[in-house]
Amino acid sequence: MIKILVVDDQNLVRQKLQTVFTTQSDFEIVGMVENGFQALEYLKTKNPDIALVDLEMPEMNGLTLTQIISQSSPQTQIIILSSCDDHNSINDAIQAGARGYLLKSTSESEIIDTVRYVQRGYFQLGPGLFEKLLFNLIDQDQVASGQLETLDDKYSYYVNSLKQEIELKTQTTHGQLTKEIESQVKNLQVKFKEGLEAFQQQVTNQLKHGLDDLINKFCQKQQNNLNQTLEEQAIINHQLFATKLLIKKLEKQITILRYGLIAIFFCYFLEKITILCYVLKKF
Numbered sequence: 001m002i003k004i005l006v007v008d009d010q011n012l013v014r015q016k017l018q019t020v021f022t023t024q025s026d027f028e029i030v031g032m033v034e035n036g037f038q039a040l041e042y043l044k045t046k047n048p049d050i051a052l053v054d055l056e057m058p059e060m061n062g063l064t065l066t067q068i069i070s071q072s073s074p075q076t077q078i079i080i081l082s083s084c085d086d087h088n089s090i091n092d093a094i095q096a097g098a099r100g101y102l103l104k105s106t107s108e109s110e111i112i113d114t115v116r117y118v119q120r121g122y123f124q125l126g127p128g129l130f131e132k133l134l135f136n137l138i139d140q141d142q143v144a145s146g147q148l149e150t151l152d153d154k155y156s157y158y159v160n161s162l163k164q165e166i167e168l169k170t171q172t173t174h175g176q177l178t179k180e181i182e183s184q185v186k187n188l189q190v191k192f193k194e195g196l197e198a199f200q201q202q203v204t205n206q207l208k209h210g211l212d213d214l215i216n217k218f219c220q221k222q223q224n225n226l227n228q229t230l231e232e233q234a235i236i237n238h239q240l241f242a243t244k245l246l247i248k249k250l251e252k253q254i255t256i257l258r259y260g261l262i263a264i265f266f267c268y269f270l271e272k273i274t275i276l277c278y279v280l281k282k283f
Helices: 011-021 036-041 062-072 087-098 108-119 129-283
Strands: 002-007 027-033 050-054 077-082 100-103
Touching: 002 011, 002 036, 002 108, 011 027, 011 108, 027 036, 036 062, 050 062, 050 108, 062 077, 062 087, 077 087, 077 108, 087 100, 087 129, 100 108
Parallel strands: 002 027, 002 050, 050 077, 077 100
Antiparallel strands: none
């Protein structure tokens, strides 16, 4: 079922459309209003598939209503029904978002077919309107071609005039331009020389500072290494001294042990001799 909203300020037109649409079993007129504000109020609660909108209405014209509906209710397809057949009205309606454009003099069958085609997603123009737009485009193309030819002639004239003016100015200002260029070249040479000297001085200073820093770091590192070497030497000397003391202590202990062994051996020898003498006395 195709739900249709009719928006027209003429009651006679609304009644005619109602008579036409009621003959179709798949059409349902869900609303009939006489101006754009009533249509917008209606669309706040209803979602018709098709809105037939008059182009010229008081309070709000059909173009403004078409723009608002296209933005706020894009599911509703708009067909303009107007008495205006000029190409400006048709183009404005299409740009506003209309999907169809019919004249009020269109036959009932054409209106019915247009509603069905637009509801299916097609774009429809009433009989003779497409040809009118086409002829208008052809006329505009011819006018544009004539304007382009005029512009081309003007362009050629201006280009030739400009060439002549440039040649004249070139002859009169060639010497001045040469002197000016020579002066600029000399200035550039002077600035380049000054900049080069300044750059060389800057590089020299940076190298000098870099070498000084490198020497200072090297000397500091050598001093650190020397201090570290002295500390290591002191540690080694201390260890050697401790080792010598330990050796002397061991030598003393060995000497005492040697004397002890000699004493033990001597005592043992005396004991053996004593025993031998005692045995000899008995015999």
